[in-house]
Amino acid sequence: MTLLVNGQEHQLRLDNRATLLDVLREQLELPGAKKGCDHGQCGACTVLLDGRRVVSCLILAVAADGSAVTTVEGLSAGQGLHPIQEAFVEFDALQCGYCTPGQICSAVGLTPEETGSLADIREAMSGNLCRCGAYVNIAAAVYEVAAAS
Amino acid sequence: MKPFVYERPDDPAGALATMVRPGVVYLAGGTNLIDLMKLGVTVPDMLVDINSLPFHDVEEVPGGLNVGALVPNSDLAMHPAVRAAYPAVSQALLAGASGQLRNRATVAGNLMQRTRCLYFQDVDKACNKRSPGSGCDARDGDHRELAILGASPQCIATNPSDLAVALSIMDATVHYIGPHGAAAISVHDFFRRPGDRPDRDNSLPRGALITGVMLPEMPIAATSVYRKVRDRASFAFAAGSIAAAIDVRDGVVQDARIAWGAVAHLPWRAWAAERLLRGAPATAENFARAADAELSGARPLRDNGWKEPLLRNLTVEVLLEMTS
Numbered sequence: 205m206t207l208l209v210n211g212q213e214h215q216l217r218l219d220n221r222a223t224l225l226d227v228l229r230e231q232l233e234l235p236g237a238k239k240g241c242d243h244g245q246c247g248a249c250t251v252l253l254d255g256r257r258v259v260s261c262l263i264l265a266v267a268a269d270g271s272a273v274t275t276v277e278g279l280s281a282g283q284g285l286h287p288i289q290e291a292f293v294e295f296d297a298l299q300c301g302y303c304t305p306g307q308i309c310s311a312v313g314l315t316p317e318e319t320g321s322l323a324d325i326r327e328a329m330s331g332n333l334c335r336c337g338a339y340v341n342i343a344a345a346v347y348e349v350a351a352a353s
Numbered sequence: 354m355k356p357f358v359y360e361r362p363d364d365p366a367g368a369l370a371t372m373v374r375p376g377v378v379y380l381a382g383g384t385n386l387i388d389l390m391k392l393g394v395t396v397p398d399m400l401v402d403i404n405s406l407p408f409h410d411v412e413e414v415p416g417g418l419n420v421g422a423l424v425p426n427s428d429l430a431m432h433p434a435v436r437a438a439y440p441a442v443s444q445a446l447l448a449g450a451s452g453q454l455r456n457r458a459t460v461a462g463n464l465m466q467r468t469r470c471l472y473f474q475d476v477d478k479a480c481n482k483r484s485p486g487s488g489c490d491a492r493d494g495d496h497r498e499l500a501i502l503g504a505s506p507q508c509i510a511t512n513p514s515d516l517a518v519a520l521s522i523m524d525a526t527v528h529y530i531g532p533h534g535a536a537a538i539s540v541h542d543f544f545r546r547p548g549d550r551p552d553r554d555n556s557l558p559r560g561a562l563i564t565g566v567m568l569p570e571m572p573i574a575a576t577s578v579y580r581k582v583r584d585r586a587s588f589a590f591a592a593g594s595i596a597a598a599i600d601v602r603d604g605v606v607q608d609a610r611i612a613w614g615a616v617a618h619l620p621w622r623a624w625a626a627e628r629l630l631r632g633a634p635a636t637a638e639n640f641a642r643a644a645d646a647e648l649s650g651a652r653p654l655r656d657n658g659w660k661e662p663l664l665r666n667l668t669v670e671v672l673l674e675m676t677s
Contacts, residue, residue: 219356220356220357220358220359220400221354221356221357223387242391243388243391244384244388244453244454247451247453250453253457256427256456256457257452257453257456258453258456258457259384259451259453259454259457262383262384262387262388262454262457263383263387263457264359264380264383264387264400266359266402267359267361267380267383267402267404269361310452310453313452313453313456314452315431317431318452326587327586327587328452329452330451330452330586330587330588331450331451331452331453331454331588332451
C-alpha cells in the first residue's frame with residue numbers, strides 16, 4: 205500500500221491490524237503524533253488525513269491506502285513555523301507538551317465555521333484533552349490565528 | 354487484536370457477496386468498531402471496508418433528502434439543506450463526539466454504533482448483549498447512565514446515538530440492500546427494545562448493507578431543536594437529550610414531535626406525550642403533564658432515577674423556549 209506522508213510517498217507492507225498512528229510512529233519514525241488513550245478519547249494522536257483532522261489511533265493504516273497524511277512534523281515550511289505553532293509559542297499554550305502536536309494538528313484542521321468566536325473554538329477543540337489544563341492559552345492562540353485570517 | 358482478513362470491494366455486490374460467512378463485519382469510519390476490536394468486544398474474521406462504495410452524497414429528491422450511508426457526520430451537520438430543513442439533525446450531530454471523530458464517522462456507522470454500557474465494553478463482565486446468556490452485571494452495578502424506559506430483565510443498555518434521536522422525530526427511513534434486494538425500514542422499526550434478544554441492536558437482516566437514510570419532507574422540522582445534557586460541556590455522551598418539533602397556533606398545539614435520548618435501548622419517541630399535547634394550550638403545565646405521561650412507564654433502577662426529573666425539566670424548558 206501507499207501513504208503520502210508530509211509530502212513524501214511511502215510504499216509499505218503492513219499487518220492489517222496496524223493503526224495509522226502505529227505506522228507513523230513505529231515505521232515512519234514520526235513520533236509527533238502521540239499515543240495517549242489509544243481509544244479516540246484524548247486527541248493526542250490527531251493528524252490531518254486528506255486535509256481533515258482525525259484521530260489516527262482509530263484508523264487502520266490499510267484503510268488509509270492512497271491517502272495524504274500531514275503530521276505535526278509536516279506543518280512547518282523549512283525553518284519557519286506554521287502560524288498556529290507560532291501562536292502556541294507566543295501565547296505559552298502548553299506546559300508539558302505531550303498533547304501539543306495533537307492540539308496543533310486539530311487547530312490547523314478547524315474549518316472557518318468552527319472559529320467564529322472563542323466559545324466556538326473551545327467547543328471545536330473539545331476533542332483534545334490537556335491534563336496540564338492549558339486550555340485558556342490554547343484557545344487564545346487558536347483564536348488569534350483565526351481572527352487574523 | 355486477533356488477525357483478520359481485510360477486503361475493500363468497489364461495488365455493493367462485492368460487499369454483499371462477502372456476507373455469506375459468519376464473522377464478517379463492514380468497516381466504514383471505524384471510530385467505534387476499531388475501538389471495540391481493541392477491547393476484544395468485536396472479534397471479526399474479516400473486515401469488509403465499504404468506503405469505496407458509492408453512497409457518499411446528500412441529494413435533494415422529490416419528497417425529501419436522501420443521505421448517503423457514507424456521508425461523514427461533520428459534512429451532514431454542515432449541509433445547507435440539513436441546517437435549513439432539519440436543524441435538529443445538524444444540532445444532534447454537532448453535539449456528538451469530537452470534531453476529529455465526526456470527520457471520520459459516517460451516517461450509517463452512527464446508527465450501527467454499539468452501546469457504551471461499561472459492562473458491554475469489558476469482556477471480563479457478564480453482558481447478555483455481548484455474550485448472550487451470560488447475565489447482566491450492570492443491573493446491580495454501575496448503571497447510573499443506563500435505561501429507565503423499555504428495558505428488559507436481560508439488558509438495560511442505552512443507545513448512544515444523538516443523530517438517531519433527531520431522526521426519530523423526522524420519521525426517517527433507513528435504506529439497505531438485504532438478502533432479498535433493496536429495502537427500507539422506518540427508523541422506529543430499525544431500532545428495537547432489548548427484550549430477550551439484547552444481542553440484537555436493530556432489526557437489520559444479517560449482512561444487510563445500509564445505503565442511506567431518507568429524511569421525508571416535513572415543514573414542522575424546519576424549526577426543530579436538539580438539546581443534550583451531559584456531565585461536561587462537550588465531548589461526552591448524553592445524560593439525557595431531546596429532539597423536538599412543535600407547531601403552535603393561537604396558543605394551541607397543532608402538532609408536536611418529541612424523542613428522548615440516553616433513556617432506552619432505542620431513541621425513545623414520546624408518542625404518549627405528543628398525543629396529550631395535540632389540541633392542548635401550549636403552557637408549562639401541559640408540557641410537564643405530557644412529559645409525566647411519557648415517564649409513567651419508567652422503571653428506574655437504584656442509581657438512575659435522576660433521569661426522570663432531568664427529562665421532564667428538559668422537555669418543559671425546550672418546549673417553552675420553542676413556543677415563547
